[in-house]
Amino acid sequence: MAQDFTPTEMMTIAAARALSNDDVCFVGIGAPSAACNVARLTHAPDITLIYESGTIGTKPDVLPLSIGDGELSDTALFTVSVPEMFRYWLQGGRITTGFLGGAQIDRFANLNTTVVGPYDAPKVRLPGGGGAPEISSNCGQIFITMALTNRGFVDHLDFITSMGHGEGGDHRARLGMKTRGPTRVITDLCIFEPDPVTKELTVVSIHRGVTRGQIEENCGWPVRFAKEIVETPIPTATELSVLRDINARTKRAHEAA
Amino acid sequence: MAQDFTPTEMMTIAAARALSNDDVCFVGIGAPSAACNVARLTHAPDITLIYESGTIGTKPDVLPLSIGDGELSDTALFTVSVPEMFRYWLQGGRITTGFLGGAQIDRFANLNTTVVGPYDAPKVRLPGGGGAPEISSNCGQIFITMALTNRGFVDHLDFITSMGHGEGGDHRARLGMKTRGPTRVITDLCIFEPDPVTKELTVVSIHRGVTRGQIEENCGWPVRFAKEIVETPIPTATELSVLRDINARTKRAHEAA
């Protein structure tokens, strides 16, 4: 059933679909949080969502503004200390999927959330890495979701906050990492996956109504397209209504408080 | 008020008196456990008793047989995991006093609870160190209580399970320890304290009715006596009744279960 939807809605729903019912997912704040909860409220009811505040198996009714809103602990199976979260659960290798956003990304899915400009004299001081450096190396695989813009998808990162595929190829393995790293980047225009060999991000799916030209215009590097590209299935009525409902509940809750 | 009492009762009560109301005490099982709880039930009601099972601020009504009886957790202020106990509380330097017993002790208050005979071909295999090696180095000071016998107070230890004053003098400081180590050894015949300089155990107090000859006969090394020796004050009626009551409750509880 076709319906009107925004590019951001398409992005969130496409991101949600990347998750499965058996995933144990470390949820970044913002776009990842919406996607993970839409997955939980649609096709993946048994997914385990974990936020770095220590809340494990959480089922928020409204999306948290921070990674430590009370809603997360209230609805969690249990809550652990932050050292335990990073030691036993993340570093312990218990997390199948990490879901990140970022300020800037390069063609090998490295992320920058630290600085624009030189580290010691930054043009823009961003918030920093938080959990990302170790989420990136310790989760089984990484999904990334962010809107496709020239500011965000850049040819060169001033700072690698968390390593994706580094310089590409087997760079992760050479550094001793046994995890897969970024396996999918979901934007508001298309979905990228790393090339199996070079690890360069490659467009594999384009959202309805989006042209290759739009993708090229909004990306800071020369975009590679896969040989076979599919059209991203449009949101179902259920997916849209679940997403809109949780967004509406969230808006009310955050403005009220 | 004079009353009949056994040497073991005198030992337990003398050991209890070593503790103060402000102590945070890591309690070894057996004789130390009785002494620590008599202290709590007499002159040190606010003492914090900690058992290595993770129970902090425990107030058992009967003495535990093991260091992890349910009674300990039921009456504790809180209970932590065993890694946390050894990391944050013991190694963290939060314990003022460790109270140990042992199978064998030497004149520098080193303890052996590991083997009699060679380690690889032991004549008697004892239980081992448990918490003692780190209790000994990480608590502010150590009290030891055990009956004075030739089997226990030996000229030479086959194995140093936990170091007291090592070879004496400033041996602890030379190994980098900042804690005081054993400051008192309470037996059923007398009380030893380390000489301020040499750290050799020295009799400072003798229980009523005990002769120097008896102490010498029951100790495996030539005993040093301090210049000024006092007579250990005999148990008060209150001390004796508290000790006998808790022993009676304990006996009933352990036989019933």
Added chain:
Amino acid sequence: MAKICTLAEAIGDNVRDGDTLAMEGFTHLIPYAAGHEIIRQGRKDLFLVRMTPDLIYDQLIGVGAARGMKFSWGGNPGVGSLHRFRDAVENQWPRPLEIEEHSHAAMANAYEAGAANLPFAVLRGYIGADLAKVNPNIRSVTCPFTGEVLAAVPAIRPDVSIIHAQRADRQGNVLIEGISGVQKEAVLAATRSIVTVEEIVDELNPPSPNAVVLPRWAISAVVHVPGGAFPSYAHGYYPRSNAFYIAWDKIARDRDSFTAWIRENVLAGKPEDFARHAVRRAANAA
């Protein structure tokens, strides 16, 4: 042994100019009232430590109380930048701010090592990340069994740590519930510590033998400051004021509006002012 006293006394006795100060609370239970009292008492040259600086350190940085900061994520959660922090780093206003930047995993491990009285923490971290290139306090150790090389960071040992909690009993034993963050570690790693609480009760009655408790002999001072975590929250008492976090963006974006806000709400304020947040918000939550 915990002294139960006023907030002015607790800060006066325990926080000194030049101290390394950790105020913790991972989104939850952030000790805002204590932060305001530090500003009122005019403490200076503080070296701030906190995983997520949040508005509380934006305020301390903005008034010029800090010479440096060790942190792992310096933003306004879900909203955007900490403008006073950015202004200090980008423009040295009102003074330069030395920064030591880590990841969350490293900070959490460093607090844990501090609580455990170890000089350093070991983690499987920073692989391929540029922070290790710009922070000389990210080093390595080699496993003496496998030869594997792992990241190492120095333990955090604050001069003083300050946290907020739900309840204390009259002896000063403290109960924390819900998201407990690194608060226990921050207190145990520190030389001195202050805990502000929503309530002081006769019996602590933890809901479980395994509840998160800090005993009186691990704390320097306990202070009754209801609402003291506003605009953060206290699980079981009042929810987070997400609206205030959103509003802060505008207040802090401009130096003058920030300074005016501090004058009106902090310098002219007192600890008791926080109580109204607890009451009002509890009513909303019900």
Added chain:
Amino acid sequence: MAKICTLAEAIGDNVRDGDTLAMEGFTHLIPYAAGHEIIRQGRKDLFLVRMTPDLIYDQLIGVGAARGMKFSWGGNPGVGSLHRFRDAVENQWPRPLEIEEHSHAAMANAYEAGAANLPFAVLRGYIGADLAKVNPNIRSVTCPFTGEVLAAVPAIRPDVSIIHAQRADRQGNVLIEGISGVQKEAVLAATRSIVTVEEIVDELNPPSPNAVVLPRWAISAVVHVPGGAFPSYAHGYYPRSNAFYIAWDKIARDRDSFTAWIRENVLAGKPEDFARHAVRRAANAA
């Protein structure tokens, strides 16, 4: 993902000859029923890991199921020796037992390091103690910041860990209450894990957000074995049988009486036999 099954299936699927096996429970919640099932299934050449071997390992050693043991205190708590353990070490009966001996602090840290996926643990330990001279797995590391030398031990990474707990829900999430020892670490450090429980319930309902919980995806098998910790205990269900611990001294002192006891109580027994201990002792406790 936890499979809820019978004890015979859980042991059959997860415990293999030659495995490094950790059965934990610090006095409390010792998984005796699982130990008996391992004996019945005739597992051999096990390398046992446990801080306090207790009667459960005295039994496995006495039947000859173990090639070695890593431990920190091998006694019958408050009673005396573990006679089967002593007979194996002193007289190699029924077979020699390789031992790797540590302190409690080192074992606890080694489990913690295993749970945290680190190859080794660092502690301020073993100073002046002879264990470091006889155990080549006690080494040292140097702090890369202060130059201080600290003790290091290898992480414990069992092939399989087995624990007992109070409750699981029907998905296999597990709640532990009271003295929780190193059980959580033992499970998280292991490749496979089995949890026997007193009850399986519809809703876990932990008493506190910070309760000790193991999620279903960190466990291989969950088995309903009421009374399965006897003669140890389950907080909230039945107390420790101190009388049995005292009685064990006589049973285990003699090879024949031990063997007869195993024949009657283990080989001819079944997991359901443990239920009567739960019922009888709960009645006593009330």
